[in-house]
Amino acid sequence: MAGEQIISMKNVCKGYKMGTEKLNVLKDINFEVRKGEFTAILGPSGSGKSTLMNIIGCMDTLDSGSYDLSGIPIHDAKEKELVKIRNHKIGFIFQNYHLIPTYTVMQNIIMPLLMRGMDRKSAERECEEVMDMLGLSQRVSHKPSELSGGQRQRVAIARALCSKPSLLLADEPTGALDQSSGTEVLKLFTKLHDMGNTIVMITHDLNVAKWAERTVRIVDGEIFEEEKAV
């Protein structure tokens, strides 16, 4: 199943200044993800997993080391290129869904395609299949506030999938959901993985991480490969 490298991180360091001291959050990270992998990054709070996710998602810069995403050297990329990479290569799924409350389900889902310069009609056509697959076709004109947590996360997944990204990047995707909705979302992730999507999921929950085919642990800014979950 494993193919070309999607993520290739070498000796990545990241720190933040806290007053006069520098706090090293990521220490010499070496991490790779191949096309079609479903990887979980498991770690407790404060371990640096969110910082790692932000760097993988091109929303934050690294202090040293190198990071290639689909062969593109992100460590050298300018802001304009990063914007384009975020739009074309990455599909974000956030813990708190991060849907725009004033927009309808459809408007939220097509947003990444509109950002690309696509017109609304074409964008809506492009998203029809994904919405059917996620059972959102009857909800297109609803506002996020009119949906359940599980449904909101499905909208967020649909938004991430519509742009046909190289990488689905999920940050605690079940963190705000009850167990049944969480399971539903994780089943969906498995389905998406089976369809060939590359998924990186950040979680602190071992039970959630078990759904991934590969788990890496992050502890105090250092990354450790775990044996494949059985």
Add this chain to the structure above:
Amino acid sequence: MRISEILNLVRLNLIQNKFKVLLTSIGIVVGAATIVCVIAIGRGGKADVAEQFRNLNAGALDISYEQAQTSSGFPFGGGSSGGSSKGGSGERPSFSGGNMPDFSQMSAMPSFSGNGSSGKDGKPSGDRSGGFSFPGFGSMFGGSSDTKNSEKITLSTEDMDDITTNVPGLSDATISYTTKQDIYGGNIEETESYTVAGTLSNYAEMSNLTMMFGDYISDSDNENKNKVCVLGYSAAKKIFGSAEDAYDSLVYIDDRPYTVGGVLAEQGTVEAGISADDAIFIPYSTGIKYLTGSDISPTITVIAEDVDNIDAVTENVKTALAVAHPEADFTISDAGSKMEAANKSNRTLTLMLTAMASIVFIIGGIGIMNVLFVSVKERTEEIGILKALGGSRRDILLEFMMEACCMSLIGGVIGVLVSIAVSPVISNFGLRLEMSASGALIALAFSLVTGTVFGFYPAWKASKLVPVEALSAE
């Protein structure tokens, strides 16, 4: 992102926050309404000035003479003009008339006059310019020491001819005077006092007077001293009931019948010159023969061919008149300057009101800026989401800028509508408003500029937000 899609997002956001948009744009509403009204008032003022001065030509110069009056002191010190009214000098007897002067009115004492005796009906019949005075006495006993304008001078057609002959660059010249006369005829039962103007045939054209019925006074009327008259519109209505009835009727001026040869169209109120609507116009020489004698203070009006040449013409007129009247200082008023002064005061008023409107706009703009800052703060997460999904700085900047512009434009449109609604109310306060499409467009442009200027900074701040920080904002 396509501009049309950004506009669609703006539309969605504005619809979601209708009430906030309305409250935010109140400053712009007031500013736009003020701008429209200010422009309307400015145009109204300009139209008012144009109307009030329509009987004046911009190149016209009025030349008149005012005899100096001794301000105090001995009554023999200089003397005063006899006045042009019928009763004027007749009621104030000259020394040669044999009556005692009224010492309680020292400042208006008559001069010694060689021909100052009262003529028929007590009217002065002599030429006062032939009289003499004692200017030295005036200064000795506390009167004016200035020898200028101490003698009585009556401008005449000869003076007018001197001017037209010696002053280059004139297109026309005329001479006229006014006097108060008792009138009866038509529907009026008792005599009424009216302004009677003695004019030449070219007066109507030079004063932009238009006829409703008949013709204006002709050269032959003047040469033959015909007893014909032209009535102003209001005078005709008051005396005969209508302009039509007045035409070809008889009106009695100082008990002599005059045929109404024409009636003027309504001219409206005027700021300078003779108020034509209430006046009666007669031939210049007829008036001198039957009404005033030479006891008049005429005004010579000349028109400069080139308005820009007014100063030179004024100097030349003074020089031309100085030959015949070396001691006289004539009053020369330039119609263009009067119009310019009136327009200037109107412009000042407009400028002041515009400054006021600009302040309102600035306050409105600051209001918009504040609301946008709050909006950026409130929507930080939304900005973070858009950035995470691949929204560029340009997209975010444009979205917030367009929101500010739309809010301002909505305010501008409401402001224009408000100005249309309140214009009748303002008119009731006596201000003339000339509403115009250009005023509305300027107000909308001002609104748009305000939105753009004051919306830029919050929009720029929004576009500069770091996606990670924006997403984690509570």
